[in-house]
Amino acid sequence: MCGIHTAAGESIGHDHHDDHDDVGTAGAPARVFLPRPRQRTRRAFLGDFGAGTVAVALFTPTLLAACGSEADSDVGLAAAAVSPTGGSEIPTRRASQATAGNESDADLRWARTDLGFVSAYVLARGNTAAIVDTGTTGSAAAIGESLTGLGLNWSDVEHVILTHKHPDHIGSIDEVVAEAINATVYAGEADLSEIETSPVTGLVGGEDIFGFEAVATPGHTAGHMVVIDHDAGLLVAGDAIFGEGGGVAEGPERFFADVEQSRESIRQLAGLSFNTLLMGHGEPIEIGADTAVADLAASFG
Numbered sequence: 459m460c461g462i463h464t465a466a467g468e469s470i471g472h473d474h475h476d477d478h479d480d481v482g483t484a485g486a487p488a489r490v491f492l493p494r495p496r497q498r499t500r501r502a503f504l505g506d507f508g509a510g511t512v513a514v515a516l517f518t519p520t521l522l523a524a525c526g527s528e529a530d531s532d533v534g535l536a537a538a539a540v541s542p543t544g545g546s547e548i549p550t551r552r553a554s555q556a557t558a559g560n561e562s563d564a565d566l567r568w569a570r571t572d573l574g575f576v577s578a579y580v581l582a583r584g585n586t587a588a589i590v591d592t593g594t595t596g597s598a599a600a601i602g603e604s605l606t607g608l609g610l611n612w613s614d615v616e617h618v619i620l621t622h623k624h625p626d627h628i629g630s631i632d633e634v635v636a637e638a639i640n641a642t643v644y645a646g647e648a649d650l651s652e653i654e655t656s657p658v659t660g661l662v663g664g665e666d667i668f669g670f671e672a673v674a675t676p677g678h679t680a681g682h683m684v685v686i687d688h689d690a691g692l693l694v695a696g697d698a699i700f701g702e703g704g705g706v707a708e709g710p711e712r713f714f715a716d717v718e719q720s721r722e723s724i725r726q727l728a729g730l731s732f733n734t735l736l737m738g739h740g741e742p743i744e745i746g747a748d749t750a751v752a753d754l755a756a757s758f759g
């Protein structure tokens with residue numbers, strides 16, 4: 459645990475990692491916002507599904523590829539995100555409304571493919587899967603292990619959603635498409651010109667994919683997209699929001715095409731209801747994530 463937080467869980471701006479000294483226009487430390495405690499609701503998550511964990515790819519130099527074009531600064535990001543153990547695990551979770559009854563095909567399960575400093579995610583309902591982001595080059599095997607951990611295989615993948623065009627998110631798209639032969643690939647319309655795989659279906663926001671709503675969240679890149687399952691209360695945010703210190707933060711400005719536009723997108727996300735937040739960088743938040751995002755948005759003034 460790092461930083462200083464009030465009893466109410468509100469964060470006090472602090473310098474989380476020395477390697478963040480070189481980010482931001484003024485070298486300001488990232489402000490981290492933690493989820494606030496609140497009463498559990500019917501949407502409260504059921505917690506661990508008990509599926510255990512699956513070891514996956516370890517941190518390798520290839521994972522230092524840039525989120526954006528400035529590889530030098532990503533080394534700091536990568537170092538910040540590597541777990542103390544140096545290993546990676548794929549937790550599998552089940553998200554559903556806390557209603558009585560048997561598990562149905564509508565129940566959403568998810569698994570994180572922790573690739574070191576960036577993550578991909580597998581979402582599953584029944585025997586159908588969607589993959590969100592593909593990590594850097596060489597990540598397909600690890601994503602395949604996440605599928606296996608959910609009891610699925612490549613032929614069950616019907617959707618591959620790319621949140622944005624950066625190489626740490628689309629690096630394995632060709633490998634993934636070669637395996638997931640039944641999948642449709644999606645990405646934000648404005649990022650399509652820099653995603654060299656085919657075919658890719660352009661998104662503008664408002665589309666329904668697999669029970670997830672695509673939401674346009676420009677700023678990090680012009681075509682950045684997130685997806686949210688409103689019923690399960692799960693948001694997959696790509697790089698629209700960065701995870702840090704168990705909470706959320708704005709990402710380093712140098713990785714953002716348009717910071718003001720990104721803040722407007724975060725304000726938009728702050729108006730949504732979700733418990734679980736899965737981000738491209740940093741640890742997932744599984745309870746009360748929307749409170750942290752609301753506090754982040756409020757900090758913009």
Ligand SMILES: [Zn+2]
Binds near residue numbers: 576624627697739
């Ligand atoms: Zn990234």
Ligand SMILES: [Zn+2]
Binds near residue numbers: 525678697713
């Ligand atoms: Zn990015």
